Amino acid sequence: MTDIAPNTRVLLASRPHGEPTSDNFTIESGPIPTPGEGEVLLRTIYLSLDPYMRGRMSAAKSYAAPFEVGEPMQGGIVAEVVESRADSLRPGDVVLAYGGWQTYGVAVASHVRKLDPAQAPVSTALGVLGxxxxxxxxxxxxxxxxxxxxxxxxxxxxxxxxxxxxxxxxxxxxxxxxxxxxxxxxxxxxxxxxxxxxxxxxxxxxxxxxxxxxxxxxxxxxxxxxxxxxxxxxxxxxxxxxxxxxxxxxxxxxxxxxxxxxxxxxxxxxxxxxxxxxxxxxxxFVKTHQAAFQxxxxxWLRDGSLRHREDVVEGLEHAPAALIGLLKGKNFGKLLVQVGPDPTR
Amino acid sequence: MTDIAPNTRVLLASRPHGEPTSDNFTIESGPIPTPGEGEVLLRTIYLSLDPYMRGRMSAAKSYAAPFEVGEPMQGGIVAEVVESRADSLRPGDVVLAYGGWQTYGVAVASHVRKLDPAQAPVSTALGVLGxxxxxxxxxxxxxxxxxxxxxxxxxxxxxxxxxxxxxxxxxxxxxxxxxxxxxxxxxxxxxxxxxxxxxxxxxxxxxxxxxxxxxxxxxxxxxxxxxxxxxxxxxxxxxxxxxxxxxxxxxxxxxxxxxxxxxxxxxxxxxxxxxxxxxxxxxxFVKTHQAAFQxxxxxWLRDGSLRHREDVVEGLEHAPAALIGLLKGKNFGKLLVQVGPDPTR
Missing domain, CATH: 3.40.50.720 (NAD(P)-binding Rossmann-like Domain)
Incomplete structure (x- = not known):
């Protein structure tokens, strides 16, 4: 359990007109959800911030459905399993998932991918290996x-x-x-x-x-x-x-x-x-090329021919400002928000 | 020999600014050229008019070199061999060539393609089969x-x-x-x-x-x-x-x-x-797909699944007006100029 009590979430408060501002986001606190059969409770370690998220804050039709106003912002996350109701995952496992901007969330176990911290730092699953x-x-x-x-x-x-x-x-x-x-x-x-x-x-x-x-x-x-x-x-x-x-x-x-x-x-x-x-x-290209890419x-990462850089912002509450900055080119490397401790480091 | 004496040519007189006008063309009369070794003297039957010619009337860089001011306009032609200094062609042969807007011209025999009038009307080599x-x-x-x-x-x-x-x-x-x-x-x-x-x-x-x-x-x-x-x-x-x-x-x-x-x-x-x-x-795509296309x-032409239409303008002197009209969509079907009689019809 982290010291951010009990479950902090960042919601899309309103759709931006032009450049997003902090007014487009709300931070709220709520209960920790309970996983159902086949699901896991996840504690968010890293949140990925990516330029495509700006498009999903608008209502315009695009390749992905827009975020809903009043619902959490969403994106790729790396998270720790804290409770599992699925045979495939155990507490302590670290996984790649698609989830909300929140400290705790529930996911269907078959929709997440277990990461091996011995292979590469788990954060790379949101960046150079993701x-x-x-x-x-x-x-x-x-x-x-x-x-x-x-x-x-x-x-x-x-x-x-x-x-x-x-x-x-x-x-x-x-x-x-x-x-x-x-x-x-x-x-x-x-x-x-x-x-x-x-x-x-x-x-x-x-x-x-x-x-x-x-x-x-x-x-x-x-x-x-x-x-x-x-x-x-x-x-x-x-x-x-x-x-x-x-x-x-x-x-x-x-x-x-x-x-x-x-x-x-x-x-x-x-x-x-x-x-x-x-x-x-x-x-x-996922079906046809994901395996070859991995x-x-x-x-290339092991032999040093592919290098990468991460720009880590500490604290979920800073995610909105970090996304606003990303759209202006303020980040330097893969922009991540560290929401809670990384048990693999 | 035709009744257009002795060799009529349509030159690019000046580069158009915007829509071409008749002032951009000059019609002149000159001697019939003499073929050298390996060359043939061609009498133009049909001249192809195509939208891409507008680009070549300008000096701007494109995929093909611009036409030269003071030189004949150029394009695809179907022509009759009237004199041959090459073994591969004889007088009376009808060929597809790239040539000037003129009644007579010289071409390198290896650069032209002999047409078989029994297969399809020779004019189709500039249109549906060209x-x-x-x-x-x-x-x-x-x-x-x-x-x-x-x-x-x-x-x-x-x-x-x-x-x-x-x-x-x-x-x-x-x-x-x-x-x-x-x-x-x-x-x-x-x-x-x-x-x-x-x-x-x-x-x-x-x-x-x-x-x-x-x-x-x-x-x-x-x-x-x-x-x-x-x-x-x-x-x-x-x-x-x-x-x-x-x-x-x-x-x-x-x-x-x-x-x-x-x-x-x-x-x-x-x-x-x-x-x-x-x-x-x-x-x-010529090297890779031309044979399959032919x-x-x-x-498809034989079995009727591919039909075509020709819009034939009579007389080389009307080529400029026909090209100007083509750029406004005035033609209906493949636009050809009949420069001289078609011996295959």
Whole structure:
């Protein structure tokens, strides 16, 4: 049992208009739920914060149903089993689950995955060995299809998806150009072995990018949009591939940007360059590629060719501010909220 | 020999700004050229007019080099060999070639393809059995990948590409919705067996399209852009495929359309629907798919499952006006200019 008594929950209080604020969240305290047959009671250790959550705070139709107002925010969690009414799990087991922003929750045992702390730190199941890492792996390899010697560009490159994209590109023999905001992130990308790391906040960013890709861009892994995409588009080579897994620069926009209408220019580039622009959500590839990813990524993590970084915020009550910051690029590495002690460390 | 004496040529006189006008062309008369070793002298029978030619009249970089000012316009032609200095061809042979807008021209014999008038009318080598038919075949089957029961939508459906797209979609078991301008074209699409044919000039077009695709759109074959694409985008299903082979509605635009900037909305649709938007030029598929196309299309033509229509303009001197009209959708079927008599008819 933790010292956060008895069950703290963060609810979606209202839908944001534009940038979320603390007013969109409520923190409440309630009873600890009781698991039914086949279920487990979970104590949350880590909560994953991810850009896609902004979309689910809105009512607009997307690939996932919106969060309900008055209900807990939801996301990936790593949690400890405190009570089990299922044969497959025992108290003390640490699992990956999808759950609410709360200290305690109930889950169907067959819906969670038991983690082995001896294999890797359990928090990596939310990052480099979890959804973000798999997003990078599946999108880059199945849509981007980088060939040895080709140039791969990725934005938000210091984030958990982008950092994996660049490193996997290099593992596959491609040249990796990473784009991030600020000197510290750029320095870390260089440390990771990106061939070039660029700061998109630089006033000369578009020229810096042009100079960094003398042979053009063969794969652009799109998770940002905005002025980075504007700088990338003219540099794309014939038959370039653009896996699109996020557009975080636009998530807080309340109306279309001012004109001119550049959608025609975009379609014309797609036509004249024979581009492939392909949106995806990692769930699409789970059945076909998850096993290969787990094996590959665990091996790369062990041999040091895939490195990662976590940005851990302490305390469930800080989750709203951390998510608001994430949408502004304030995190540095995979953003986690530590809700309670990690018994495996 | 024809009665157009001695060699008439249509030159690009100047690059159009916006819509081409007759001032952008010059007609001149000159000597008949002499073939060198390995070359043939060709008398043009049919000239193909195609929307892509508008792009080549501009100096902007694209997938093909621009036409040169002061030089003949160029395109696909069907021609008769009048003199041969190559073993592979004899006078009287009818060939498919790439040549200038002129009554006589010289070609390298190995660059032309001899046609068999007994197989199909030679003009079809510029249409249903040629580049437009192959564009439809490769783009639809390799990028669109229609599955039985899926809904395929195509615009400019009375044109040589669009009419083939819809008919091949039906051959493959998909539902075909064709969009064209005007009642006559709509009636012809119905005659061809399109499941639904719509007039994009109707004030209720967007609603008509919505009603025509109760299960959404799985493949949109894009060759137009403009307000048709605007109506299609919200109807695309998750994982829909959009082969992009043309944007004729925009070819004469001189600047980006007024705002708001809808490129973000487009990228957001690509992301949230997992769309594949893929530009292509048929040349990309020639090595891998041309033989299969020739066999399939000739068979479908024979058994009546693939029908086509030609719009023949008489006289080389009318080629400029015909091309200007093509860009406004004035043609009805594959637009050809008959430059001289067809000895196979």
């Amino acid at each position: 959804m973000p890492g798999f997003t990078a792996y599946a999108g880059l390899l199945e849509i981007g299809k980088p060939q040895p010697g080709e140039t791969v560009v990725v934005a938000a490159a210091a984030g958990p998806v982008g950092s994996a994209v660049g490193q996997i590109a290099r593992i596959k023999g491609a040249r990796a150009v990473g784009i991030a905001g600020g000197a510290a992130k750029v320095a870390w990308l260089e440390e990771l072995g990106f061939d070039v790391a660029l700061d998109h906040r630089s006033p000369t960013f578009a020229d810096d990018l042009k100079a960094a890709v003398p042979d053009g861009i063969d794969v652009y892994f799109e998770n940002v949009g905005g002025h980075v995409w504007d700088a990338v588009l003219p540099r794309l080579n014939t038959y370039a591939r653009v896996p699109v897994c996020g557009l975080v620069a636009h998530y807080n926009e309340t109306e279309p940007p001012a004109g001119p209408d550049r959608s025609v220019r975009l379609m014309t580039s797609i036509l004249t360059k024979g581009l492939t622009v392909r949106g995806f959500i990692q769930t699409e 094996a590959d990524a665990a091996g | 580049m437009p038919g192959f564009t439809a075949y490769a783009g639809l089957l390799e990028i669109g990948k229609p599955q039985p029961g899926e809904t395929v939508v195509v615009a400019a459906a009375a044109g040589p590409v669009g009419s083939a797209v819809g008919q091949i979609a039906r051959i493959k078991g998909a539902r075909a919705v064709g969009i064209a301008g005007g009642a006559a074209k709509v009636a012809w699409l119905e005659e061809l067996g399109f499941d639904v044919a719509l007039d994009h000039r109707s004030p209720t077009f967007a609603d008509d399209l919505k009603a025509a695709v109760p299960d959404g759109i799985d493949v949109y074959f894009e060759n137009v852009g403009g307000h048709v694409w605007d109506a299609v985008l919200p109807r695309l299903n998750t994982y829909a495929r959009v082969p992009v082979c043309g944007l004729v509605a925009h070819y004469n635009e001189t600047e980006p359309p007024a705002g708001p900037d809808r490129s973000v909305r487009l990228m957001t649709s690509i992301l949230t629907k997992g769309l594949t938007v893929r530009g292509f030029i048929q040349t990309e 066999a399939d299309a000739a068979g």
